[in-house]
Amino acid sequence: MTEERQHKLRLELRRGVLVLAVLGACKTPQYGYSLRQHINDAGIDIDEGTLYPLIRRLAEQGLLDSEWQKTDGRDRRYYQLSQMGSDTLTQLTTDWQHLNRCLVQILGTEE
């Protein structure tokens, strides 16, 4: 398998958890860059070209509330979980934990 193909598979795997990561990180108010830092610090590498459009999409879907605030002399758009986003996060977290347990079993068996 080529390195490029492998890289694409890894990206696909990461893409699946990004929504969960973003919703989880937005339990507290975050703006674009702070959210990216938060997720990067947790160990998930995400580039700005992927994250920023994603958080706008989640806001359009009603999962995040947003408002513009002036901080440090600059306008920033802050995002936070909405009620719908909170319910979705709870559901996705349960799904993720279930998947995690299944994968541990599968991968454990393979070893």
Add this chain to the structure above:
Amino acid sequence: MELLNRYVQAVAHYLPAEQKQDIMRELRANLLDELESLGINASNPSDSAALTTFLQRQDHPQRIAQSYAPQYPLVASEDMGLYKTIVLKGLLVLFVYAAVTAGSYLINAQSVNAIAFILVVLSSVWDNIGVMLIGITATFYFLGKSGYLAQWRYPSWSPETLPPTNAQRISTSDGISDVITSVFGLLLLWTPLWLNEEAYNSLILGIAPNMEQWRIILTTVMTGSLIAAIYRLTQTYWTRWSMGAYIAEYLIYISVMLTLWSLPPLFVVNNPIATKLTPIIEQIFTHGWLVGAGIFVLITTSEVRKWRKL
């Protein structure tokens, strides 16, 4: 800052009007935060090289715009196969229509030569192709958006209704061809109803006055074919009875063609300018009915072989 503004403006160029200001504002804020984290001051000329490198690393402005405001295609990807088929069939109809009207036009102008014919045909196709494409695309867009296309493509099913292992699929492309051919034939038979008077009077051919009853007979046959073709578009595979009906259709066409071959000419030259074409037209149709019947016999034989395998 000018370079940053140019980049944001370039992205804005590709954004829908209603979202432009909001996305530009957010994009600028995000880029300024990224620059700050890298220690790059967009307003400082000494940082312009670093700013250039940073912006170069961002994606092309059009891609950025697409990621912020995705544009959805007029025709869904899963419908593209059918869309292409219908566009190609439509082009074929345009060419045939253009050939027919070009022939009439050139004979009336007494200027029949191959190059003039080709140019008039191409010009006619060019004039009408835009309307055709807009019509087909708009139909697909609205049918796709309403969910009707998806319902037609994925109807409700159960394992019992799945085709048997020896099933022969009905080609959608052939079904569409049959519908278009029948509609075209009906339009040709009833040109007085839809063609304007001037164009109608310039046509070279018309049905012979003593054969007018054949307009009704052929209309009945073609209407039956059209209904059958539309029905076949709703089916996915042949059954014995549906293929039997299809074969019966061909047998009716063969009978009609052989009957017309034995009768006086159905089509005559009714344009005084083109009377010198009368012997040629008569020859074409005399042999044409027979050749057509022969071709249909071959097709019918092939369909009967398939029918026996069902």
